[in-house]
Each structure stands twice: as structure tokens, then as C-alpha cells.
Amino acid sequence: MxxxxxxxxxxxxxxxxxxxxxxxxxxxxxxxxxxxxxxxxxxxxxxxxxxxxxxxxxxxxxxxxxxxxxxxxxxxxxxxxxxxxxxxxxxxxxxxxxxxxxxxxxxxxxxxxxxxxxxxxxxxxxxxxxxxxxxxxxxxxxxxxxxxxxxxxxxxxxxxxSSEQRKYLHISAVFACNFANHMYAVCHHLLSEHGLPFESMLPLIEETTRKIHYLTPEEAQTGPARRNDCNIMEDHLHMLESEPELAEIYRNISRNIRAYAEKTKKSNP
Amino acid sequence: MxxxxxxxxxxxxxxxxxxxxxxxxxxxxxxxxxxxxxxxxxxxxxxxxxxxxxxxxxxxxxxxxxxxxxxxxxxxxxxxxxxxxxxxxxxxxxxxxxxxxxxxxxxxxxxxxxxxxxxxxxxxxxxxxxxxxxxxxxxxxxxxxxxxxxxxxxxxxxxxxSSEQRKYLHISAVFACNFANHMYAVCHHLLSEHGLPFESMLPLIEETTRKIHYLTPEEAQTGPARRNDCNIMEDHLHMLESEPELAEIYRNISRNIRAYAEKTKKSNP
Missing domain, CATH: 3.40.50.720 (NAD(P)-binding Rossmann-like Domain)
Incomplete structure (x- = not known):
């Protein structure tokens, strides 16, 4: 056959x-x-x-x-x-x-x-x-x-x-696509509240996506949480005080970025 | 001058x-x-x-x-x-x-x-x-x-x-770039735990990024939270039971996606 x-x-x-x-x-x-x-x-x-x-x-x-x-x-x-x-x-x-x-x-x-x-x-x-x-x-x-x-x-x-692997493909796609897209939506929301054009963010978003073609996402990670820049993170949480759901998301993701950075440090001392 | x-x-x-x-x-x-x-x-x-x-x-x-x-x-x-x-x-x-x-x-x-x-x-x-x-x-x-x-x-x-606007540009960039990149990192982590190649996710990530060049992120949103598909979301939370930080992120972002979808529905009845 x-x-x-x-x-x-x-x-x-x-x-x-x-x-x-x-x-x-x-x-x-x-x-x-x-x-x-x-x-x-x-x-x-x-x-x-x-x-x-x-x-x-x-x-x-x-x-x-x-x-x-x-x-x-x-x-x-x-x-x-x-x-x-x-x-x-x-x-x-x-x-x-x-x-x-x-x-x-x-x-x-x-x-x-x-x-x-x-x-x-x-x-x-x-x-x-x-x-x-x-x-x-x-x-x-x-x-x-x-x-x-x-x-x-x-x-x-x-x-x-396998069916089991396909389940994990699906949940992974939810993070990489649906949730990443929601990060763009939050960005869009914060920018328009302050009279700033969302299109100004597109070059940075494109570069972020291009980077993971030649680095792992953990290697490509930048920003205040990755640097453990506590002053900036506190400023940001203060800016989000009127939107507690966003502050919560900011806190959780930042904490998780720290955890991944610590894990990478341990496996590459 | x-x-x-x-x-x-x-x-x-x-x-x-x-x-x-x-x-x-x-x-x-x-x-x-x-x-x-x-x-x-x-x-x-x-x-x-x-x-x-x-x-x-x-x-x-x-x-x-x-x-x-x-x-x-x-x-x-x-x-x-x-x-x-x-x-x-x-x-x-x-x-x-x-x-x-x-x-x-x-x-x-x-x-x-x-x-x-x-x-x-x-x-x-x-x-x-x-x-x-x-x-x-x-x-x-x-x-x-x-x-x-x-x-x-x-x-x-x-x-x-203005300086005030620049502060919001910066926090917006943290969401759209640093946090979106962390969603890729979570995806990478879940896939490698189940023997699946991260590169398989790149075409989907690229398409997600391309979409926001002609749709707002809110219009481009898809996935179980956007559809309010409670069965799949419960399955996913169950799959994340051994990683409570990820379950928490999943819950918070899904809830926020629902909130944005409701808001869009109200403004475009």
C-alpha cells in the first residue's frame, strides 16, 4: 500500500x-x-x-x-x-x-x-x-x-x-499566540489612554518576534524584570494602581520572568 | 536658527x-x-x-x-x-x-x-x-x-x-515585548517538557504578529478565552496543576481577555 x-x-x-x-x-x-x-x-x-x-x-x-x-x-x-x-x-x-x-x-x-x-x-x-x-x-x-x-x-x-502531545501543543499555542496577542491589546489600551499611536510599537514587536528565530525566548528576554530593576517595576505597579487586574498580571509575569532567569542561571553557572 | x-x-x-x-x-x-x-x-x-x-x-x-x-x-x-x-x-x-x-x-x-x-x-x-x-x-x-x-x-x-507619555510608552513596551516574549518562554517550556520542537510554533507566532498590522489586537484575538470555551479552559488549568504560577497567569490573562471582549461588545453593540 x-x-x-x-x-x-x-x-x-x-x-x-x-x-x-x-x-x-x-x-x-x-x-x-x-x-x-x-x-x-x-x-x-x-x-x-x-x-x-x-x-x-x-x-x-x-x-x-x-x-x-x-x-x-x-x-x-x-x-x-x-x-x-x-x-x-x-x-x-x-x-x-x-x-x-x-x-x-x-x-x-x-x-x-x-x-x-x-x-x-x-x-x-x-x-x-x-x-x-x-x-x-x-x-x-x-x-x-x-x-x-x-x-x-x-x-x-x-x-x-500523540493525542497527549497535541494537547500540549494547543495549550502552548494559547500562551504564544492568544496570550501574546493580549499583551499587544494591553499595550494598545495603555497607549491610547495617553494619546500615543499603537503603530509606533510595531517595529519593536517585530524585532521581538525576529529574535526568537535565533535565540531561545529565555536568552532573548530583556526588560526590568529580567534585569531585576526593582525601582522601575515599583514605578510601573504604581502607574497601574487604577487597574488592579493589570497590576496583578504585571506582578505575576514579572515574578515568573525572575524564576525563569534564576533557573537559567542555575543550569548555566 | x-x-x-x-x-x-x-x-x-x-x-x-x-x-x-x-x-x-x-x-x-x-x-x-x-x-x-x-x-x-x-x-x-x-x-x-x-x-x-x-x-x-x-x-x-x-x-x-x-x-x-x-x-x-x-x-x-x-x-x-x-x-x-x-x-x-x-x-x-x-x-x-x-x-x-x-x-x-x-x-x-x-x-x-x-x-x-x-x-x-x-x-x-x-x-x-x-x-x-x-x-x-x-x-x-x-x-x-x-x-x-x-x-x-x-x-x-x-x-x-511628553515625559509622562514616555513613561507610558515604556510600560506599554514592557507588555508588548518583554511580557509577550515571556509567553514565548512559557510556550518553549511546555513544549520541551513534552518532546515537542519550539520551532514548530514560529509560523503561528509570525502570523499572530502579522495580523496586528491590519487589525487591532482586540479584533485579532482568538482562542478559548475569547470564545469563552469553559471546557477547554478547565482542561488547560487542570494540565497546569503542577505549576500553580502558570495556572495563575493563565487564569488572570483569560479573565482579562474576557473583560476586553465584553468592553468591545458594549462599544460595538
């Missing part, structure tokens, strides 16, 4: 991930036979782009595909998966969610796995899949290899990851 | 900021006459690059410059400034520190101000001054204009900012 067995695909879902992923696979020698979505308009639109069939009914899902890729919201999985897997007991079934364990397929599909593209997808922007990391899991070595080969058609960065 | 009055400069300090800034000004039709530094090696090296004189003695500082730019660590200012300003009562004196108020010059120099280039400087990397924001303050309109014209030789982004 080789990669050509994954030639015929059906997509379950027509949202952001399904749209970007199905189009990319279609451009890389995969035949998308059908798109399923509960929303007829979405199903028709995506199927049109892919020159594929579409359906809104679970009992009309194509029974002849080799691989079924499920990209629907987590809360719909329980309803869709049993009906889907009944359609083709021999096929390979995968979902694309960071936070959903592979075990969701247990008892439903003999061959199953996960293809998790770790990127933030939005309708307005094209996705550069060549640099998007894909995390692969399957319940057999053979299907793991098949899915890795499939992902490698799109991306240079394909990794194997 | 016009910009040519700032042709002759003396630099006080030979650290990262002084090195990058003096070289850039020297390339933009300024004559750096002299470099002062307590460390003879630093003074000689920078002066050599600038084809300038150098001294390590306060009483040998050039008395004929039009502008003196002070880039030394905050703790050395009290000692250096009185001796410096005595050398040339008619000149313009500025410092380059984000956190030091302009009032530090009061009683010392008739004409004074601040040129604050807001960027992270490191010896290993060249600085792109054309996109670096400069924040200018002076104690007269005339000198404000002079300093703005000088900064505009280097940068497209020159702003006026």
Missing part, C-alpha cells in the same frame, strides 16, 4: 480549515470527490471550487473514498462520526482538531487518525502551507506513514504527535 | 544605543566631534569608527559642540550631567532614555530635551532606523523642532512625546 491509496478524498465540513486544506490538497494531486456540510451554501461553494460533488445529508456521503477528512466544530463530532464511519468500514478517517483526542474514533472506525495543521486560519488571508507545521497521529504505523506522506505534499514541517 | 545648528555633536556614552545612533547620524550629515566614555576601550573604538576624538575625562569634554547626546546607564546620570553641562552653557543637551523624565536637566542646562528611539538594540544586529520610532521632547518649541528634524534624518516615524 502506498501514497496513491489516498488519492480519493471526501471532506466533512466546509469551514476555514476545510476550505484551505481541501484546496491545497486538490492542487497537490488529490482528487476531492465530495464535500459534506450541513449548510448547503457552504457545501456548494467549496465543492464548486474543487470541482467536486456535495451533499448536506449524512446518508449520501460518498462510500468510495479512501480518506475522509473531518473539519467540523467539536460539538458536532458526536452526531456526525457514527453515521460517517458506517458509510465505508475500510477507509481511513481523520479529524483536524488540536484539542480532540484520537480516541474519539474508537469503536467507530477500524483505521483512524488525526491531521492537525497548527496555524490560525481566516477567510481573508491565504495560508502558506509550506511552512505550516502538521502534526500526525494514526492507529497503525502504515496509516501514520500514509498521512505523513500526504501532509508532506503540502508542508516541509510534518511531525508525529 | 535651523537644522544646520545641530551639525556638531558630542556623544556621552559608547554603549549599544550610542554606538548605533552615532553611526547613523554620522552617515546623515552630522559631524560627531567627540565620544566620551569612562571605559577607554569603548570610547576609542567608537571614536575610531566615527573618525572622532575621544576622552574618558569629564573636564576634557568638547566645549564647542552644538548638541550633546547622553546615552549612559540611568545610575550614572547624576554624576555626569552637572560636570557635562558646565562645559557649554549655550548648547542643547538631550538624553535617550525611555524611563528618565526631561526634568532631570532642570537647573543644569538652559536648553534641554530627550531623543528616545524605541527599539531593542543589540551588538549582534544592525538597526533599521528608518522604521524605528523616535519620541522627542524639549523645553522650547524651537529645540523641539530642531530635534524632530534631526530624528527625521534617520526615521520616517518621529513623534513628540
Amino acid at each position: 502506498d501514497e496513491t491509496h489516498l488519492y480519493n478524498l471526501t471532506f466533512i465540513g466546509a469551514g476555514n480549515v476545510a476550505t484551505h486544506l481541501s484546496q491545497a490538497l486538490s492542487q497537490h494531486h488529490c482528487c476531492i470527490r465530495q464535500v459534506f456540510s450541513r449548510t448547503e451554501e457552504s457545501a456548494r461553494e467549496l465543492a464548486g471550487r474543487l470541482h467536486a460533488a456535495f451533499t448536506t445529508r449524512l446518508d449520501e456521503i460518498d462510500a468510495g473514498s479512501d480518506l475522509y477528512i473531518v473539519s467540523i466544530k467539536d460539538s458536532a463530532l458526536n452526531e456526525v462520526l457514527p453515521a460517517l464511519t458506517r458509510r465505508n468500514p475500510d477507509a481511513l478517517f481523520v479529524h483536524t482538531a488540536g484539542s480532540v483526542p484520537m480516541s474519539i474514533w474508537n469503536g467507530l472506525a477500524r483505521r483512524h487518525g488525526v491531521i492537525y495543521p497548527m496555524q490560525t486560519f481566516s477567510k481573508q488571508r491565504d495560508v502558506d502551507f509550506t511552512t505550516t507545521p502538521f502534526f500526525i497521529e494514526a492507529n497503525s504505523e502504515e496509516d501514520t506513514r500514509l498521512l505523513m506522506q500526504l501532509a508532506q505534499r503540502l508542508s516541509e514541517k510534518v511531525y508525529e504527535a | 535651523d537644522e544646520t545648528h545641530l551639525y556638531n555633536l558630542t556623544f556621552i556614552g559608547a554603549g549599544n544605543v550610542a554606538t548605533h545612533l552615532s553611526q547613523a547620524l554620522s552617515q546623515h550629515h552630522c559631524c560627531i566631534r567627540q565620544v566620551f566614555s569612562r571605559t577607554e576601550e569603548s570610547a576609542r573604538e567608537l571614536a575610531g569608527r566615527l573618525h572622532a576624538a575621544f576622552t574618558t575625562r569629564l573636564d576634557e569634554i568638547d566645549a564647542g559642540s552644538d548638541l550633546y547626546i547622553v546615552s549612559i546607564k540611568d545610575s550614572a546620570l547624576n554624576e555626569v550631567l552637572p560636570a557635562l553641562t558646565r562645559r557649554n552653557p549655550d548648547a542643547l543637551f538631550v538624553h535617550t532614555a525611555g524611563s528618565v523624565p526631561m526634568s532631570i536637566w532642570n537647573g543644569l542646562a538652559r536648553r534641554h530635551g530627550v531623543i528616545y528611539p524605541m527599539q531593542t538594540f543589540s551588538k549582534q544586529r544592525d538597526v533599521d532606523f528608518t522604521t524605528t520610532p523616535f519620541f522627542i521632547e524639549a523645553n522650547s518649541e524651537e529645540d523641539t523642532r530642531l530635534l524632530m528634524q534631526l530624528a527625521q534624518r534617520l526615521s520616517e516615524k518621529v513623534y513628540e512625546a
Whole structure:
């Protein structure tokens, strides 16, 4: 069995991930036979782009595909998966969610796995899949290899990851992306309260991001907490007195920066 | 009086900021006459690059410059400034520190101000001054204009900012850069604990940074806290049980993301 067995695909879902992923696979020698979505308009639109069939009914899902890729919201999985897997007991079934364990397929599909593209997808922007990391899991070595080969058609960065690891990928992404973005939001808030333009901060933010391409974040750390500059930290906490939630965040993160700096010092005396 | 009055400069300090800034000004039709530094090696090296004189003695500082730019660590200012300003009562004196108020010059120099280039400087990397924001303050309109014209030789982004505003620029930069970088450090820590490569996170971090070039950080916010996905947030807090400081940071930032989302909803009903 080789990669050509994954030639015929059906997509379950027509949202952001399904749209970007199905189009990319279609451009890389995969035949998308059908798109399923509960929303007829979405199903028709995506199927049109892919020159594929579409359906809104679970009992009309194509029974002849080799691989079924499920990209629907987590809360719909329980309803869709049993009906889907009944359609083709021999096929390979995968979902694309960071936070959903592979075990969701247990008892439903003999061959199953996960293809998790770790990127933030939005309708307005094209996705550069060549640099998007894909995390692969399957319940057999053979299907793991098949899915890795499939992902490698799109991306240079394909990794194997267990469900447990994927959970940690997800929480790590919350810190590095969602929480980092909130630091920008706090910055935006403080600047606009004092008549200062947020765009003035962009060069510094860009340089901060560039640095971690050649230093670890611990090595790249600068600022009053890293230097243990207590005078400036006290001034800053004083400035945040009217916003106790921000003062609390300032205190907690500064304390944690100190703890990381001490840890690094100990391991590199 | 016009910009040519700032042709002759003396630099006080030979650290990262002084090195990058003096070289850039020297390339933009300024004559750096002299470099002062307590460390003879630093003074000689920078002066050599600038084809300038150098001294390590306060009483040998050039008395004929039009502008003196002070880039030394905050703790050395009290000692250096009185001796410096005595050398040339008619000149313009500025410092380059984000956190030091302009009032530090009061009683010392008739004409004074601040040129604050807001960027992270490191010896290993060249600085792109054309996109670096400069924040200018002076104690007269005339000198404000002079300093703005000088900064505009280097940068497209020159702003006026009071000492009070500069304090808020600095604390904002702590959030957007130092604290955002710590979110990367936490991410790095969680990933390496589970055998996952940090480099896999870089495309997502880059996209997070790119997004705030065309959306406000509040508009760009995604993730479980923004969606108020309580199940995932509870799972995550459970995963962080063995690291209570991280759980605390997770809780505080998530709560603050919710608060910002509610605020945005109220102002755009």
C-alpha cells in the first residue's frame, strides 16, 4: 500500500480549515470527490471550487473514498462520526482538531487518525502551507506513514504527535499566540489612554518576534524584570494602581520572568 | 536658527544605543566631534569608527559642540550631567532614555530635551532606523523642532512625546515585548517538557504578529478565552496543576481577555 491509496478524498465540513486544506490538497494531486456540510451554501461553494460533488445529508456521503477528512466544530463530532464511519468500514478517517483526542474514533472506525495543521486560519488571508507545521497521529504505523506522506505534499514541517502531545501543543499555542496577542491589546489600551499611536510599537514587536528565530525566548528576554530593576517595576505597579487586574498580571509575569532567569542561571553557572 | 545648528555633536556614552545612533547620524550629515566614555576601550573604538576624538575625562569634554547626546546607564546620570553641562552653557543637551523624565536637566542646562528611539538594540544586529520610532521632547518649541528634524534624518516615524507619555510608552513596551516574549518562554517550556520542537510554533507566532498590522489586537484575538470555551479552559488549568504560577497567569490573562471582549461588545453593540 502506498501514497496513491489516498488519492480519493471526501471532506466533512466546509469551514476555514476545510476550505484551505481541501484546496491545497486538490492542487497537490488529490482528487476531492465530495464535500459534506450541513449548510448547503457552504457545501456548494467549496465543492464548486474543487470541482467536486456535495451533499448536506449524512446518508449520501460518498462510500468510495479512501480518506475522509473531518473539519467540523467539536460539538458536532458526536452526531456526525457514527453515521460517517458506517458509510465505508475500510477507509481511513481523520479529524483536524488540536484539542480532540484520537480516541474519539474508537469503536467507530477500524483505521483512524488525526491531521492537525497548527496555524490560525481566516477567510481573508491565504495560508502558506509550506511552512505550516502538521502534526500526525494514526492507529497503525502504515496509516501514520500514509498521512505523513500526504501532509508532506503540502508542508516541509510534518511531525508525529500523540493525542497527549497535541494537547500540549494547543495549550502552548494559547500562551504564544492568544496570550501574546493580549499583551499587544494591553499595550494598545495603555497607549491610547495617553494619546500615543499603537503603530509606533510595531517595529519593536517585530524585532521581538525576529529574535526568537535565533535565540531561545529565555536568552532573548530583556526588560526590568529580567534585569531585576526593582525601582522601575515599583514605578510601573504604581502607574497601574487604577487597574488592579493589570497590576496583578504585571506582578505575576514579572515574578515568573525572575524564576525563569534564576533557573537559567542555575543550569548555566 | 535651523537644522544646520545641530551639525556638531558630542556623544556621552559608547554603549549599544550610542554606538548605533552615532553611526547613523554620522552617515546623515552630522559631524560627531567627540565620544566620551569612562571605559577607554569603548570610547576609542567608537571614536575610531566615527573618525572622532575621544576622552574618558569629564573636564576634557568638547566645549564647542552644538548638541550633546547622553546615552549612559540611568545610575550614572547624576554624576555626569552637572560636570557635562558646565562645559557649554549655550548648547542643547538631550538624553535617550525611555524611563528618565526631561526634568532631570532642570537647573543644569538652559536648553534641554530627550531623543528616545524605541527599539531593542543589540551588538549582534544592525538597526533599521528608518522604521524605528523616535519620541522627542524639549523645553522650547524651537529645540523641539530642531530635534524632530534631526530624528527625521534617520526615521520616517518621529513623534513628540511628553515625559509622562514616555513613561507610558515604556510600560506599554514592557507588555508588548518583554511580557509577550515571556509567553514565548512559557510556550518553549511546555513544549520541551513534552518532546515537542519550539520551532514548530514560529509560523503561528509570525502570523499572530502579522495580523496586528491590519487589525487591532482586540479584533485579532482568538482562542478559548475569547470564545469563552469553559471546557477547554478547565482542561488547560487542570494540565497546569503542577505549576500553580502558570495556572495563575493563565487564569488572570483569560479573565482579562474576557473583560476586553465584553468592553468591545458594549462599544460595538
